Amino acid sequence: MTTSLFHERAQHRVFLGFYIHLAAFILVTGGLAGMNFARNPDRPWLLWVVAGWGIGLIVHGLLTYLPEPRERAVHRIATRMERREERRHIRGH
Secondary structure, eight states: OOHHHHHHHHHHHHHHHHHHHHHHHHHHHHHHHHHHHHHOTTSOTHHHHHHHHHHHHHHHHHHHHSHHHHHHHHHHHHHHHHHHHHHHHHHTO
């Protein structure tokens, strides 16, 4: 595999990781919202979950969409993929 192909796949993984994180956030907080408002609507504890996880999601989004941090992540993943491929060739698979 060429380095550009590793780079392309690594960039895809960076964005995929963020979108999986976003989907999990939406699904879990949606379920928790239903549970919170069905069982004790007078105590909105869900806001603490959304605030804490939301901060993590915002940071993940910034690291995904800001060019410099994204390129560092892509480089790290592509390097890992290259090393894995080299090990596979050394073993003869």
